[in-house]
Amino acid sequence: MTLTTTNHHRWRNHWNLVLFIFSFVISNLVSGIIYDTYVNYLQEVAVNIATSFWAFYGYATFISAFALFSVPKIGYKKLLLFCSGTCCISLLAVIYLNSSKIFYVTTLLALVGLQLHYTMLSPYIATYTEGMGEARIKWYTRTYYMGYVGYFFATYLGGVFTVKMFSMRADITYSAAKKATEYIAAFTPELKLAYLQGNKDILLITAIISAIAFIPILLIKEQGEDYRINTDKSNPKNLLPRMQEMVQIILKKEAVIYLTYFAMVSFAMGLFSSYFTVYLNRNLHIDKATSSLLVSISYLAIVLFMLFTPFLVRKLGQVNTISTMLIVSIPFMLIIANGEKFGSYKIAFVGVALFMRAGIANISSPADNSLAMSIADKNLRPIFASMVNVIAGLASIVSGLFTGNILFTTQMGYKNAYYLAAGLYFIASIIVAVGLKKYNRIENSAESKEEIKNGE
Numbered sequence: 001m002t003l004t005t006t007n008h009h010r011w012r013n014h015w016n017l018v019l020f021i022f023s024f025v026i027s028n029l030v031s032g033i034i035y036d037t038y039v040n041y042l043q044e045v046a047v048n049i050a051t052s053f054w055a056f057y058g059y060a061t062f063i064s065a066f067a068l069f070s071v072p073k074i075g076y077k078k079l080l081l082f083c084s085g086t087c088c089i090s091l092l093a094v095i096y097l098n099s100s101k102i103f104y105v106t107t108l109l110a111l112v113g114l115q116l117h118y119t120m121l122s123p124y125i126a127t128y129t130e131g132m133g134e135a136r137i138k139w140y141t142r143t144y145y146m147g148y149v150g151y152f153f154a155t156y157l158g159g160v161f162t163v164k165m166f167s168m169r170a171d172i173t174y175s176a177a178k179k180a181t182e183y184i185a186a187f188t189p190e191l192k193l194a195y196l197q198g199n200k201d202i203l204l205i206t207a208i209i210s211a212i213a214f215i216p217i218l219l220i221k222e223q224g225e226d227y228r229i230n231t232d233k234s235n236p237k238n239l240l241p242r243m244q245e246m247v248q249i250i251l252k253k254e255a256v257i258y259l260t261y262f263a264m265v266s267f268a269m270g271l272f273s274s275y276f277t278v279y280l281n282r283n284l285h286i287d288k289a290t291s292s293l294l295v296s297i298s299y300l301a302i303v304l305f306m307l308f309t310p311f312l313v314r315k316l317g318q319v320n321t322i323s324t325m326l327i328v329s330i331p332f333m334l335i336i337a338n339g340e341k342f343g344s345y346k347i348a349f350v351g352v353a354l355f356m357r358a359g360i361a362n363i364s365s366p367a368d369n370s371l372a373m374s375i376a377d378k379n380l381r382p383i384f385a386s387m388v389n390v391i392a393g394l395a396s397i398v399s400g401l402f403t404g405n406i407l408f409t410t411q412m413g414y415k416n417a418y419y420l421a422a423g424l425y426f427i428a429s430i431i432v433a434v435g436l437k438k439y440n441r442i443e444n445s446a447e448s449k450e451e452i453k454n455g456e
Contacts, residue, residue, distance in 0.1 A: 045098070054399050055401050080220070178287045261435075317440035
């Protein structure tokens with residue numbers, strides 16, 4: 001390969017990475033609206049879907065996992081176009097096809113588009129950072145950071161503009177509309193119609209934003225060599241060896257312990273993570289714009305707190321970091337659950353609690369990923385990663401069905417969700433701390449020794 005060809009190859013990789021980040025930011029902007037405005041809209045037009053929203057997330061996770069298998073045949077670009085197109089069409093269908101049956105399909109398709117885009121992040125960046133060394137981590141970091149920035153702006157502005165559109169539809173001032181959203185259940189039929197129309201206005205804008213993602217995706221310069229895998233057709237990887245690999249993992253006690261812990265945390269997350277603004281708005285009666293602002297700020301906490309992850313892992317070890325952060329986040333969950341007891345200071349206390357809970361609970365995410373890969377033997381890591389995703393999907397579905405059919409049948413269920421999740425977090429922290437303590441300090445040097453031992 002000549003120097004000119006090498007430079008062109010590097011330029012193309014850089015170009016494709018930047019364009020993916022643009023599309024990912026747009027996807028996260030759409031996510032911010034889906035997990036805030038859209039869920040609140042469903043509370044009024046299809047409450048059974050809204051209360052089991054996390055189950056749809058689980059279904060979308062499964063579909064995305066299978067869709068990713070098509071990358072070696074069709075590449076990343078077509079799938080990225082599918083993601084944006086699916087979100088755009090789903091939101092338009094929600095606006096113009098007022099049917100509860102349609103909402104089932106649109107909710108699932110929109111989440112598939114968002115989840116598949118997120119699922120592609122890791123292999124896509126790995127493809128275009130091949131041979132970059134430490135630069136690969138920087139690209140991952142840039143993508144995640146920019147993604148959370150998208151979450152922040154979409155969640156905050158989504159709440160503000162929803163109130164603004166509501167005020168325009170109802171022909172009242174912004175401050176009056178903002179005050180009215182403290183008690184949505186008390187709306188008159190006229191106000192409720194204006195409120196729903198204001199939500200539809202935001203969803204329409206979001207559909208247009210989703211369509212804009214076509215531009216950076218179409219500009220991606222993809223080549224067959226980026227995604228095609230050269231396989232030996234005379235010795236294909238059939239189902240039996242894969243089943244044997246899965247059994248080999250399950251026979252390992254630590255793998256079962258980790259999957260149990262991960263399922264428990266995934267189930268707990270499904271009890272509250274999609275319903276923050278619903279709880280703040282309808283249980284604590286914090287107006288729509290302010291509740292969206294509080295949730296959006298919590299996304300910034302994730303970015304800020306993750307800066308301290310390397311320090312904590314060095315001091316505590318990866319297992320203790322995970323276990324400790326789960327326990328430390330519990331008091332803040334209890335503060336959120338009892339927000340009404342702080343009276344006129346509830347916004348301040350609940351806002352701080354949301355910020356701290358989000359930051360503390362997510363500070364151990366990198367350590368969590370590292371722990372999973374430490375448990376599985378090197379040759380079994382891909383199949384174990386797939387099993388972790390399957391378990392997460394199953395837990396999400398069960399969690400969504402539980403909230404929809406049992407927990408959220410009354411409004412008080414949104415409050416009790418925090419107590420139940422706190423209990424699950426505590427049990428999960430004990431499972432990790434006791435069951436996986438031998439993996440607490442697996443440093444790079446240990447990994448290097450393993451690689452030497454394996455002859456790499």
